[in-house]
Amino acid sequence: MYAVDPRRTASAAWADVWLGIDVGSDIALANAVGHEIIAQGLHNQAFIEGSTTDFDEYAESVERYTPEYAEQVAGIPADAIRQLAFEYATAQTAQLCWTLGITEHHTATDNVLALINLALLTGHVGRWGSGLVPIRGQNNVQGGGDMGALPNKLPGFQNVEDDELRGKFEAKWGTEVPATNGWHLSLMFEAMERGDIRALYVIGENPAQAEADVSRARRLLGDLDMLVVQDIFLTRTAGMADVVLPAAAAWAETEGTVTNSERRVQRVRKALEPPGDARDDLAILADLAGHLGHDWGYPTAEQLWDELRSLSPMHAGMSYRRLEEQRGLQWPCLDEQDPGSPFLHGRLWAKDPGDRGRLAPFSPVEWVAPADELSDEYPIRLTTGRRLDSYNTGVQSAGYSSPRRLGESLDLDPEDAARLGIGDGERVRVISRRGSVEAPARVVGGLRPGLAFMTFHFPDDVDVNTLTIDAWDPKSGTAEFKATAIRVEKV
Amino acid sequence: MTVQVTVDGRPTKVPDGATILDVLRGQDIDTPTLCFSDNLTPVNTCRVCVVEVEGSRTLVPACSRVAEDGMVVSTATDRVRHSRRTVLEFLGSSVDLSVAPNVADWMDEYEADTNRFGPNVATVDQPVKVQDDLYIRDYAKCILCYKCVEACGVDAQNTFAIAVSGRGFEATISTEFDNRLPDSACVYCGNCIGVCPTGALMFKSEFTMRRQGTWDESAQTVTETICSFCGVGCSLELYVQNNEIVKVLSPLDHDVTSGHLCIKGRFGWEHIQG
């Protein structure tokens, strides 16, 4: 097991090899691994020829990414890159797993594509035990996408702009569905900035604390004509709203399903009566529809799910009965006899080339440095992340008393702390090009000089996202939370 | 592949690799177990599941012994009853089993007399360790079944905050140098509580309610749902009393994490309580 992470985390310590990469240089590393695999002739020629396209373009694109070049960019010794390339390419099975360290960059999609290229290069995809595994940070990030909470997809990842697919939904719903892609979150904030969005309905999200460059986010939310927030708490965002719709906690106070990282759809069930006026999201939406002149009645979660199954082929086989009996099923699950799919893309290995469907394209990508550049004025790279016992902006995790909870801090390498004359526990000011916060410093291992770490779990105490940059990935809309240039001063 | 085993005179075919306990369960032969759990590697330390196997000089633990072709197993002989009874007497005379599920029934069934060793015998009695708001550790109730150590270690959490220390009757479950749990490697996943068979490890919430006399299992409902805190999708069993969550376990037979959770799934529910 290799762990590539700027910090030597507990997982990295468990790994056989930890490689301490510079924040935001993932493509340089991935391309160098690709370069080395090709240079050593370790690529899977048969798989490449039979199941992929655009290899030549890819090979050309990684030509300049020698391990030595990657060492300059990413900081990882060239020999270690060679070893990684060798071990990945020659492993019987190998997975690439990642979390937000890959995706919270302005090159998010390209970062992922660089990894996909490696899997295609070696054939580590579409087989048991091999593959590409984005590990999800929420219970239903995958499920949200499955259900069409993407600006360009209808439920079941069916393209909005495909007339036939859209027509299917229109026929079922008896209404017209906008024929063009919508906006993702970053585009929505741009639209708010332009004044194209004047009203916003926020369900179960706390952008007033969670957005990168949160000062800007708050300004834009505050400038709206109308803000409606539906949440289980009066979050900071809800505090700014014109209308607050109190909701029930989905996971313990309502019925429904969620989809986990491995595409397993599982049932959530109601164990508690929600407090006060809080109501099931479904009931709120149905009422809202009624007020807007559409009588949806009050469908049960199962009725809605069955409608989804009739529209989304990959969910068609997942009746509530089967989900209960089998404790979840992994999509695609095309009919009630389908046991579900433990892994995807097996078609690429079909014996008959005719059965392989659309071949998998290589996607040449180039490394681009993080948007928030280091400089003499802002010499330290801040990266943010979670701690085990807390969750996102702390709305749900602050309620219990964890013996492990440290509160917010600026984690500093001992050398940086010594250079700055900062002792463990001393309060410091952390300053980025967008804002500043005060927090206690913690002098810890697992970093290196020039690398600092904070969480975002305690925004009421330390508003870390006033520091982060909202440079975002044009393809996914994800902001570059992971790479902020800061300087640190004693208070 | 199957093997043929004879249990209490009845021949039966079982899959290759099945343990004797698997066979006994398949035959609905009630077999006491304490150190065994479906989601842990059998350590066969409690010896309450022992059975007689023809050709074996001593009794064998049903939980770990793999059934072999032609094996002849007896579960109701005097030897089996004697060892089970004596083991229960050993435990009952040295450990507080007052909240251990099923044990009282087994004591009756095997006619165990835990007082027979006399009044002034060694016990593991000691004060309860209450060192944080999530757990209590009451080692006066510990039978040293090793399950918590397994769950903390290679069988689930890979944290290794606790281990068996000392030796013999003085052996205990301990952090390094008996340091306080909050100062140890413990990540408060609670998987040790999830597997503890005697209530030695307990949710602070349950411990407090028991002390206050408000813990009422007959008034509790159990609902299975999915944790909200990350994308793993662990199954939660919410124990609810008076519309409040009082305990969270996870089903052992669930593929995703086999009954194991993390601190957030196990304890992070207070935000939805009044």
Add this chain to the structure above:
Amino acid sequence: MDLRLLPDAPTDPERAAVDGLLGSPGSSWEGAVARTSLDDRIAHGGSEARNRRHLLLPALHTLQDAVGWISKGGLNYICQRLTVPPADAYGVATFYHLLSTEAQARAMAYVCDDIACRGRGAEELVADLEAELGPAGEGVEATWERSPCLGRCEHAPAAYFRIAGDIPARESWSPVDSESLLAWLRRETTTLSQPDSAPQVDSGVEGLRLLRRVGTVSPGSLDSYREHGGYAALGWAAERGPEHVIAEVEASRLLGRGGAAFPAGVKWRSVAESPPGARYVICNADESEPGTFKDRVLMENDPFALVEAMTIAGLAVGAEQGYLYIRGEYPYAEETIGIAIDQARAAGLLGEIDMSGGFRFDIEIRRGAGAYICGEETALFNSIEGYRGEPRQKPPFPTQSGLFGKPTLVNNVETLFNVLDIVLEGGEAFAATGTESSTGPKLFCLSGDVATPGVYEFPFGATLEDVMEAAGGVTGELAAVLVGGAAGSFVGPDRIDIPLTFEGAREAGLSIGSGVVMPFNTETDFGDITRRIAAFFRDESCGQCVPCRVGTTRQEEALARLTNEAATGTELELIDDIALAMRDASICGLGHTASGAIQSAIGLGLLS
């Protein structure tokens, strides 16, 4: 793993001691004081680091030897070096009597108060030490503790003592007098008059085999060993090859001498025929059965024979690595064997062995740390692997899955000594001595109330009476003989005609075990002796399984009531019930045998 280390740092001597064993740390992640820029970019851990776990016990020994105890900082440093979680390492350290996780005086004496030394000066020695050094464990500069049998029963009283430091000193000595011992502990003297550990060999029969070189060969000289015929057997074995060797061992019908009397040839063949891959040979030299000292005598006096026999075993089963696991209380034997191994290696008789085409075999010594249970073969595996010395459930048997999960041949020291003659004479010739079911010679450890305690060799077939007569006969009037040690049984004077063969003992309901023959005369307080035996098993129970952990405690309590005139009338039934559960339901032999001596003493009326 989520290796959360302690905040405590090692002292310089602690760091030096651990580095002396493990080498300097490769990076700051592994404990180097200085961090390099490479450390910021790469770290190695994972399975490679975890595979060094087996060095845990040697590392703990190193700390104990260097500073006299295992401090938090020292333990933490070992954990960092070996990627072992501190709680786990603490669990291991607290398992062993000879390791202390609390600050302890640098000079420590362990005084045997076990059944052979008891009544032969042990209590007087303890009283003197207590008067001079204070209560057990409490002295600042020097202190003492009681100990189970130290394997020096022929010269009671015995003590094992050590001084921690840069150059640690460890000694074992008997008979020991308090004046010399105190002088040594106070560093007023460093030289001890070496005890006369030469065995009594007057067995009344011609042609000693196991003991024939003892006292004549120079233990520190390979040349001397060769002059006495050494390494002829290995030469023969290397020439003929493994199959021939195993065939001879099978033909010899040699049974294991460690106590379990398992056919050696079956084990050898099983390991030899295991699927290709690593396998190991282990010599079990953790001789700890109270009253047993024969292996110590062999190792101290004829070490090359053991090295040669292990090498033959390695050749026969295809193992490249052997381990000799020796109890921590045998410093001389450990040193003597260590010298022999070094000389053999230098002479090309270990390592890359240049004989008949060449083969690889080497031996590493692993030192126990005060745990009788580690003589149980699966507990011994765990101890070598760096875990608590707790026995494993069998099956799987060691020949299938032993050390590091690989096929492993475990033989006791005496068993291996027999191999040399088996190879040289042939298995059938070997089997011609002894009886049909108990072939070859056997060593007996005579101590207690006999005129000349010592190790005695007989061809199988001698009776209990023969053996006691060889040792000069019983002093006083015989009340009972303990046969087989604490795990054995008492035999009354009316049955001393029992032949000490495996089958003879079995017919008499006994086990000759490790060959202990300890007569007690009518002056003996058997209540005291049996309470010591009960305490021994309570102390030495690893605690893993309930029947043994609680059973040995309840047995001791019941026996105490019975023998202190506090009996309630239920004790005899209790002891029988406890014994049956321990025998039937315990994991290993310790629990199975923990009641035998006590029940037999009751049966003979020795406690009434």
